Amino acid sequence: MKLIPRNTDYAVRAICYIAKKRPAVVSVAELVKKIKIPRPFLRKILQTLNSEGMLISYKGKGGGFRLARKPEAVYLTDIMEAFQGPFKLNECFFKRKICPDRNKCCLKKKIDSIERMVYRELRSITLGSVLRGH
Amino acid sequence: MKLIPRNTDYAVRAICYIAKKRPAVVSVAELVKKIKIPRPFLRKILQTLNSEGMLISYKGKGGGFRLARKPEAVYLTDIMEAFQGPFKLNECFFKRKICPDRNKCCLKKKIDSIERMVYRELRSITLGSVLRGH
């Protein structure tokens, strides 16, 4: 029943740090020193954030990462979907209707509505709101 | 990001069927015929529902399972927790504060509040409400 796996968690921590140092370019070395995340794992995570357009990377000496967009434009859901795929709480739940004869799976509808609720709430969280502390 | 794993799903289908046949005793054989779930897996699931007090089992010839409580008193969250443990969306998310210097992890608070929301919604779903179709 886990909403947030480790890589998403790490991604948020890292991107927060990078956002606060804006517009500086932050290297993996610095991130590893500041927030305690295994280096190779963090590298992979940052590469994902880069390929998903949330970070911009600079190769070569003095390189690293910086935020690609304004913090207000980075949604928590973006980060989650980058690592966890499209937002779906009930992937295969009640695909077939639960009571074949009647009430065409009211449960699925309920779960769907909960999913939309959760999405809406998560969508209200941006990197900007986190940095501001509310 | 899966809210409902397979065994919970199966459990709901099975208990729905049993509830509709109340107060009859339903055997695994009948359940397997009606709802397509692998027999040994279903047996394990029913044993759990039994030990968690949602079903009552009868051994021996002509035995099987029947609902232990009124459908209105069987909450979806009961079934979920029987298979998935205590309801927690953010198990280890942001245990350490995300921005060490400030704003003591507003994210954790947000996630917690979402968790309470989801729980409240799921709590409003009972076997009775499913049988009634809303």
Next chain:
DNA sequence: AAATAATGATACCATACTGGTATCATTTGT
């Protein structure tokens, strides 16, 4: 009493997912 039909308890197992590690290639600054 014996046979049979049901669940109880429990051990096992294959596969996928999670949380990483390791390695080599490429790019850039000095």
Next chain:
DNA sequence: ACAAATGATACCAGTATGGTATCATTATTT
């Protein structure tokens, strides 16, 4: 040329998921 950085990618161990298999126990029927 060299060093310092990321890009791409393959690998890997541990755990969780979704089951299977087996034997013990209980109850009904004959």
